[in-house]
Amino acid sequence: MYQAPDSPLTDSIPHYRPSIGWKILFLVLAPLEVYSQYLGFTAEEWDLPIWWMLFSLLVYFVFFVALFGLAFSKRIAFSNAWRFYLPILISTDIFEFFDIIGEFNMSVLRNQIIIMIWLSVIFFTWYVVYKYQKVMRYF
Numbered sequence: 001m002y003q004a005p006d007s008p009l010t011d012s013i014p015h016y017r018p019s020i021g022w023k024i025l026f027l028v029l030a031p032l033e034v035y036s037q038y039l040g041f042t043a044e045e046w047d048l049p050i051w052w053m054l055f056s057l058l059v060y061f062v063f064f065v066a067l068f069g070l071a072f073s074k075r076i077a078f079s080n081a082w083r084f085y086l087p088i089l090i091s092t093d094i095f096e097f098f099d100i101i102g103e104f105n106m107s108v109l110r111n112q113i114i115i116m117i118w119l120s121v122i123f124f125t126w127y128v129v130y131k132y133q134k135v136m137r138y139f
Helices: 020-042 050-072 079-103 109-138
Strands: none
Touching: 020 050, 050 079, 050 109, 079 109
């Protein structure tokens, strides 16, 4: 005797649900970035032109928009916008990285450890933007 197959009538499209870790990361990093940018504009130690500091502020503001969207499942802009933004973020980070390397004495172990930690954070920010543009279609 023939029996019809059971198939539930559900939406088979996967939905992205961010973990609590992304939310915690956003809530920790956003105030740190605000404080860092405040120090960058008020401290005279960085020796960077004001136009570069404003550009960097804009680039990292857009990064935090992506992190917010990833942490709280919000579609902001469109996927191609984040594909165009990622090379800008990478270029900015590479420029700032070489600017910092020039100021450090790399024979000191403490400076080498700081650079390795900083590189880890940079690669992670690139991953955040990459992941966000990939999971946007599941919101």
